Amino acid sequence: MWRYLPVLLVLCFWQILCFLGTVPNYVLPSPIEIMEGLGTLLTTGMPPGHLLHNHILYSLYRVGWGFSIACALGIPLGLLMGWFPLFHRVLSPFVELIRPIPPLAWIPIAIVWLGIGIRSAAFIIFLGAFFPLLLNTASGVLSVNPILIDAARTLNATQKDIFFKVLLPGSLPSIFVGMRVGMGVAWMTLVAAEFSGVKDGYGLGFMIMTARDIQKPDQILAGMLIIGMIGFIIDWLFRAWESKIRPSV
């Protein structure tokens, strides 16, 4: 807990600067004003009537879709890439060419293809999460010590046994890394994707942009705080899940 003491000191210093009027509050609201902004987001909503928890639910819903599809495709494809060298060779050039395109650069074409709404948002999020999942899973399979495969074979394991009882558990740590990195990218991508317009009027990115449109820096910063905290909690949940199903090593 002591490690957060400097943060607390900076917050006090910040509050004092704002109190003295050194920094005008339309540029940087004080911590207390940000908390008040958070209260407004919770009770009145931004835009009014659109309450914070609904923004959160819509954002999580979009991320949930995009991330689930990324897992459903990225993990099996990554396993296949790691297991079959031919598959790896065929898929790698596509990955190398497509991966450097930032997910956000896909927004315009995603809107053309899928329209504004959950489908294009989920698609952008999927793109952000897919590559970390795919590549981490593939490298996880490749990192499984070949001697473990040999050991399984001498115990009469079939290809299917090797896949499910050696390669899959052996690459699980890397799959978790892929999920955590993928979820991190998905969350970052989501907020930016919501900047560019959402149909239903909900979403954390949309909420911040609305607060900007009507000049509410306290609510912008409160929104940023919420986005950061949710990202942190999601990552924490993944780590907790991982340590639950993996032996303490």
Add this chain to the structure above:
Amino acid sequence: MHLELIGLGKTFADGKQSREIPAISSVNLRVEQGQLVSIVGPSGCGKSTLLRIISGLEKSFEGKVLLDGQEIVKPTNDVGLVFQQYALFPWRTMCENIEFGLEIMGMCKEERRAIAEKYIHLFGMQGFEDRYPCQLSGGMQQRVAIARTLIMNPKLVLMDEPFGSLDSQTRNDMQEFLMDLRRERNDTILFVTHNVDEAVFLSDRIVVLSKRPAKSLRIFELIAPHPRDRTSKESNDIRREVIGILRQERISPSPAAN
């Protein structure tokens, strides 16, 4: 049960320099039921390769491996292999590691647990069932690896320098443990080691291999009863002779440099 190796040879293709590395050349050997045969040879001479071929892990090689006259071309439950690096599954507990082969066979959980418990008892490992390999000592890990192989009751057990990375006290304990186990079960074992003392202490027969490409140089028959005195005259005589051959191997020039 008996094992026959007929003209066994293996050449590796060295990808980078597109040349061929002959690892072993025409090894002939016969192992009878219940024997413990040791293979000693300079390091890198092809001992591990030989065991991999016998276990069916290598796809291409020259010659034949016959187990009871049946050719071995792929891994089977009849031949077990204990790896030098233990090769335990790090995500499985000790008990789950030992059960692996039975699980592959499709045996139900209760049944295989009961059999594994018997082995854990026989190996003196009670109380550690739920530990992961990284939580076990080196000697214990190797015992788990041996139990994982023996639980399948293979006709032939191959061991690749199983005690090579243990400290000398643990190594001696494990050698004695292996001898106790043999009195109990009478397994047929082909045992690779670079430790001449170990070979002399354990074996019914010692095969000395040349340096790469490995061929059989000399075979010693050891008749002293177990448990053996590590410092007896017979032990020392054989040890001296084997060490002499190996030293000669090290200093002699390579055959037909490739």
